[in-house]
Amino acid sequence: MNEDLTFNSKLAELYDKNTRISIPTYDSLFAMIQSYYRVQLGEKAASLLVIGAGGGNELSAWGPSNPRWTFTGVDPSEEMLKIAKHKATELGLKSRVNLIQGTTDDIPQPDSKFDAASCILVLHFIDNVQEKLKLLVSIKDKLKSGAPFALVSAYGNHDASELQARLNVWKSFWIDAGRETSKIDQMVNDAITKLSLLPEKQIEELLAESGFTQITRFYSTGIMAGWICHAE
Numbered sequence: 732m733n734e735d736l737t738f739n740s741k742l743a744e745l746y747d748k749n750t751r752i753s754i755p756t757y758d759s760l761f762a763m764i765q766s767y768y769r770v771q772l773g774e775k776a777a778s779l780l781v782i783g784a785g786g787g788n789e790l791s792a793w794g795p796s797n798p799r800w801t802f803t804g805v806d807p808s809e810e811m812l813k814i815a816k817h818k819a820t821e822l823g824l825k826s827r828v829n830l831i832q833g834t835t836d837d838i839p840q841p842d843s844k845f846d847a848a849s850c851i852l853v854l855h856f857i858d859n860v861q862e863k864l865k866l867l868v869s870i871k872d873k874l875k876s877g878a879p880f881a882l883v884s885a886y887g888n889h890d891a892s893e894l895q896a897r898l899n900v901w902k903s904f905w906i907d908a909g910r911e912t913s914k915i916d917q918m919v920n921d922a923i924t925k926l927s928l929l930p931e932k933q934i935e936e937l938l939a940e941s942g943f944t945q946i947t948r949f950y951s952t953g954i955m956a957g958w959i960c961h962a963e
């Protein structure tokens with residue numbers, strides 16, 4: 732393995748390990764979304780738009796088991812895209828994967844709209860409500876009418892006791908994985924308090940305002956939740 736690949740594979744391992752501590756049902760989440768897409772898309776060839784494709788986990792979870800799906804992955808982070816590229820190469824998916832460094836604005840106009848989309852663990856990094864709305868509208872505009880869309884994000888109100896209670900659940904995942912309490916408190920200060928969170932109701936309202944229908948929450952673990960919906 733050359734130096735760059737070794738570096739990427741170490742990064743990928745670390746990302747995968749930590750994400751699965753933060754979200755112990757992470758793999759089930761991808762399996763659930765895959766089931767939903769499969770039922771909606773049937774046996775036909777389908778094009779999937781993956782927003783925040785950086786970690787490459789959408790590609791590794793859905794690529795090998797769905798040989799008729801192609802993936803357009805978008806992510807502004809060069810480092811995260813290196814992980815995705817690494818996984819696509821390792822799994823022999825390169826011919827079905829197009830990775831774009833940037834945001835939805837950087838996706839070239841495709842010949843036809845996408846059959847499905849995902850935006851997993853991205854929305855809470857988008858700073859304000861207007862920017863979140865802009866992102867959701869731009870995803871909706873790239874989808875065929877009726878196409879399924881899966882959104883997964885941290886949610887809540889930073890000042891509410893309800894979020895504090897879920898944060899305690901999240902902390903317990905890290906304690907159980909052997910992380911020191913001081914390091915967990917540091918993660919809360921450095922990362923969690925900086926997330927741009929909205930309460931569940933407001934996320935559902937944003938989805939509706941962006942042109943998605945049949946908005947259904949199908950998932951929740953710790954501080955995260957997931958919604959399935961369809962482009963109008």
Ligand SMILES: C[S@@+](CC[C@H](N)C(=O)[O-])C[C@H]1O[C@@H](n2cnc3c(N)ncnc32)[C@H](O)[C@@H]1O
Pocket residue numbers: 750782783784785786787788789805806807808811833834835850851852853856857866
């Ligand atoms: C926690 S990672 C999640 C990656 C992957 N979806 C997963 O579940 O493993 C969040 C990713 O969102 C990317 N991101 C941040 N802002 C974005 C935007 N406006 N459009 C697309 N991706 C974005 C980050 O660079 C990062 O790679």
